[in-house]
Amino acid sequence: MIPVAFEYTRPSTVEDAVAVLAADPDAKVLAGGQSLLPVLRLRLAAPSTLVDLRDVESLHGVRVADGELVIGAMTTHAEILHDRRVAEHAPLIAAATATVGDRQVRHLGTFGGSLSHADPAGDLPAVALALSATMVAVGPGGRREIPAADFFVDYLTTALAPDEILAEVRVPDTAGWGYRYEKFSRMAQAWAVVAVAALVRRADGGVADTRVALTSMASRPVRATAVEQALTGTDGDSGAITAAAGHADEGTEPPDDVNGAADYRAHLARVLTRRALTAAAGA
Amino acid sequence: MTRISVSVDGTEAVDEIEPRTLLVQYLREQRGRTGTPVGCDTSNCGACTVLVDGRAVKSCALLAVQADGAEVTTIQGLANGELHPMQKAFHEHHALQCGYCTPGMIMAAVDLVGEVADPSEQQVREGLEGNLCRCTGYQNIVAAVRDAAAEMRGAS
Ligand code: FES
Ligand code: FES
Numbered sequence: 001m002i003p004v005a006f007e008y009t010r011p012s013t014v015e016d017a018v019a020v021l022a023a024d025p026d027a028k029v030l031a032g033g034q035s036l037l038p039v040l041r042l043r044l045a046a047p048s049t050l051v052d053l054r055d056v057e058s059l060h061g062v063r064v065a066d067g068e069l070v071i072g073a074m075t076t077h078a079e080i081l082h083d084r085r086v087a088e089h090a091p092l093i094a095a096a097t098a099t100v101g102d103r104q105v106r107h108l109g110t111f112g113g114s115l116s117h118a119d120p121a122g123d124l125p126a127v128a129l130a131l132s133a134t135m136v137a138v139g140p141g142g143r144r145e146i147p148a149a150d151f152f153v154d155y156l157t158t159a160l161a162p163d164e165i166l167a168e169v170r171v172p173d174t175a176g177w178g179y180r181y182e183k184f185s186r187m188a189q190a191w192a193v194v195a196v197a198a199l200v201r202r203a204d205g206g207v208a209d210t211r212v213a214l215t216s217m218a219s220r221p222v223r224a225t226a227v228e229q230a231l232t233g234t235d236g237d238s239g240a241i242t243a244a245a246g247h248a249d250e251g252t253e254p255p256d257d258v259n260g261a262a263d264y265r266a267h268l269a270r271v272l273t274r275r276a277l278t279a280a281a282g283a
Numbered sequence: 284m285t286r287i288s289v290s291v292d293g294t295e296a297v298d299e300i301e302p303r304t305l306l307v308q309y310l311r312e313q314r315g316r317t318g319t320p321v322g323c324d325t326s327n328c329g330a331c332t333v334l335v336d337g338r339a340v341k342s343c344a345l346l347a348v349q350a351d352g353a354e355v356t357t358i359q360g361l362a363n364g365e366l367h368p369m370q371k372a373f374h375e376h377h378a379l380q381c382g383y384c385t386p387g388m389i390m391a392a393v394d395l396v397g398e399v400a401d402p403s404e405q406q407v408r409e410g411l412e413g414n415l416c417r418c419t420g421y422q423n424i425v426a427a428v429r430d431a432a433a434e435m436r437g438a439s
Contacts, residue, residue, distance in 0.1 A: 103411075
């Protein structure tokens with residue numbers, strides 16, 4: 001099906017893009033379009049104007065600044081997969097990105113687009129949450145920083161105002177941490193029924209720090225804090241991991257839909273958390 | 284209407300289009316590239332896969348205006364006097380039945396082999412994850428891609 005007609009504009013600065021959004025509440029941002037185009041084709045949305053960010057140079061690319069990885073919102077999944085700095089400073093991002101969509105989708109889809117779309121079954125929101133990333137947004141009033149924990153508000157809803165654009169994402173260095181993105185989906189291209197992003201930092205033989213975030217276990221990505229507390233401070237052997245993973249579904253509100261019943265998702269969360277932690281802790 | 288200039292299978296074109304025109308529609312209806320089919324409404328099947336600046340994309344999941352300034356290659360631009368090794372291998376391995384998925388399969392496979400010169404069976408299966416075939420069971424497609432990859436390595 002063909003989308004409803006809209007105007008199209010391709011500004012070359014963030015300020016110009018923001019100005020279009022500020023002037024027209026029905027205007028929408030077009031990044032890689034890999035979530036938006038299917039939505040437009042099914043006529044589930046009918047924006048007045050699409051603001052294509054392709055030509056905004058400052059939104060593209062990856063750099064390292066002040067010991068943090070900075071990923072431009074328009075950086076594609078394929079670019080992230082081939083980026084040496086991502087592999088070195090935040091390999092969890094690369095691991096999860098490899099499971100996004102399919103090859104064609106990864107060529108066009110962007111890091112910032114996936115985060116702003118905020119699908120609770122999307123892979124990158126949980127990863128950003130596990131990494132305690134900081135979202136840098138630009139609006140008519142200038143730039144502001146939003147911690148990942150505050151960014152994902154609800155199903156397809158972020159803390160971005162309608163006239164704000166996600167410009168870049170700052171990711172603390174996790175070089176040397178064990179990591180794993182453990183995803184369960186039923187077939188090729190399918191969304192995660194449940195997935196687990198895990199990071200473990202070992203020191204002196206024990207677990208010094210644990211981060212676990214869950215995909216598709218609520219209307220937004222959620223941290224499994226009970227798991228983190230249970231594992232940190234232990235020696236990280238398989239007994240400690242199994243015990244910690246048993247808390248994975250605590251405080252979650254998993255969706256109950258055609259892809260999985262809520263109790264099945266709760267079970268998956270525990271099993272996948274155990275697997276993810278086993279890999280991340282090197283147990 | 285928005286003006287775009289694109290190179291399609293080596294031919295430069297400048298056209299006025301509605302911004303909502305999908306790339307696949309533009310290719311089929313304005314550039315006569317009916318070798319690129321539409322197989323679904325949900326951007327899942329991959330039948331519409333073409334190369335934009337050398338990278339495989341689903342041309343139903345991209346607006347034609349997004350391809351402004353780009354070089355687009357469809358299945359009709361692949362042969363160069365004789366069949367491309369990937370086309371030849373699909374033919375020889377009987378890697379198609381109805382043929383509907385074939386243009387997209389071949390374009391995605393060309394893109395994959397461009398990145399992974401000697402893909403394992405697993406890499407081919409994962410690399411073609413975005414392309415669905417209702418007929419063949421994939422077995423012969425995988426064989427064709429690996430065979431074409433070997434020929435393309437030899438040829439370069
Ligand atoms: S027509 Fe099915 S993915 Fe494009
Ligand atoms: S040959 Fe019929 S869909 Fe693949």
